Amino acid sequence: MGARIYLKREDLNHTGSHKINNTLGQALLAKRMGKERLIAETGAGQHGVATATAAAVLGMKCTVYMGARDMQRQRLNVFRMRMLGAEVKEVSKGSQTLKDATNEAFRDFIQSFEYSHMLIGSAVGPHPYPMMVRDFQSVIGREVKEQFKNLEGRLPSYILACVGGGSNAIGIFYPFLKEEVKLIGVEAGGRGISPGEHCATLAKGDDGILHGALSRLLQDENGQILDTHSISAGLDYPGVGPEHAYLRESGRVSYVNVSDEEAINGFLKLSEYEGIIPALESAHAVAYAIKMAPELPTGSSLVINLSGRGDKDTEEVSRYLEERQEVL
């Protein structure tokens, strides 16, 4: 028993994650629209780095908003963005993570939209962002289709991707929505199911409106947005792309979640077995694959979207292990 596991290596992209697929596309559009400056929000910093890179290559100015807490846990990416010529602005309000960085980016955009483009990095925000980000990211799924056919002469049985806002997931799922392939999104279960301890929006959220879209949202009974927690800064967001909310409701995609601890385990296992260090975000999908692959029938196959590389997370992981007095 057990499935063959394949990795879609988005971590090998320039800048180290799938984010570049979207930033280059949007930056080219912005340039064509005559905009001279890019604004981005970032959690883990992967989107910030990819935006800064697109800005550098196209000769545009770039400002990236990042939560103070995320700047601390993703220092490497802060340094990379600055090297690429971007201005990184620290957001020390509210949760000090992606949600408040997004608020700040919107505030900037409200006053500077005449010459700036807000380059949203996930499949969230007002129309047309969720659609546009999905279309740019769906190159991932199209490549999987083609490459998998070359390898096995058919389609995979399962595809797994982590879901925060959901850009890498919608990118790999979208070209398979009409195919006989089981699609599974993996959310961040954090430290547990109590409010404020996780970011499993699709599992625990309700309908709500944030950042210009109606989707599922982690909120209290009065419509105040809840704090979230995840070991991975890139999944640490109380909302989720509206198309994921739709796919969950229609039942086409299943959404599950794994805890911080399981994600760390996925991170370590993949590093150890394959010599590939995954981003903590992607490690959530790896962790769920480790759980489910042995249970699948012989001959089945499973593709994990390895959305990013994990160099940026090594400090955070070692801190986590030290706190638990575990030594590698």
Next chain:
Amino acid sequence: MSSIRKQMLHYQQEQKPALIAFIMGLLPNEDLCLDCIKALEQGGCDILELGVPFTDPLADGEMIERFHHRGTKQGLNLKRGLEFAQRVKNSCNMPLILFTYYNPLYRMGLDKFMQEARAAGIEGLIVPDLPLDEMYVLKGYGMEIIPMLAPSSTDERVQMAAQQQAAFIYCVSVRGVTGMRNLPEQEIKDYLQRVRTDTRTPLALGFGISGPQQVETFRDYANAVVVGSYLARIIEEYEALPWLLPGQMEKAFLELSKAREDQHGSI
């Protein structure tokens, strides 16, 4: 006719701007907030815009955002805001407009919200994160829905706001969020005149009013002036001396009231 419309009409006939105060509900604390509101009315405030603290106040700048976050940290929310509105209504006569972001309304359910808001004596609503295109969802409940425009609004948007036939249009005076630095005076005047050519709806100017001087400057261009961050600044300055705060609020509005009078004897 709602008393918001009546106030606007009254001041149009008087040819001077109505004064609207924005104050965040229940802060610094419930009783002190109520005392401040009463003092504003004494000072000449005509309409009260009561804010409901929200965790993600996208349209607000640093100053007002701080109040939102202080409020949400104390567990304040729409339900508490509505209860407070009832208290306000019981102790003053100003028409009441509720300023709230959309998610809390959506969460409560529009039918339930509108019913409770009306019962609390609220007559108008400002929902800064609901675009003009979607404003229709709030219609049909007998509530005055106040549309917003900004200097960057295109003529098409101006016409959309005009078609709402609202009690007034809230004209934001800055490119950006509340409390930001103003545009040059002439640019604001041009903007108000541009909106004016498209609509007979009264225009309220707000988002960057920093004192009596500006009320005087724009008194002939706007039908109302909204003062928010200016009051927030006074609250932050005096909240350590809470017994002095209501008096300061009254004083601020007495000065604004004076500034709206025509000091040159003609229009």
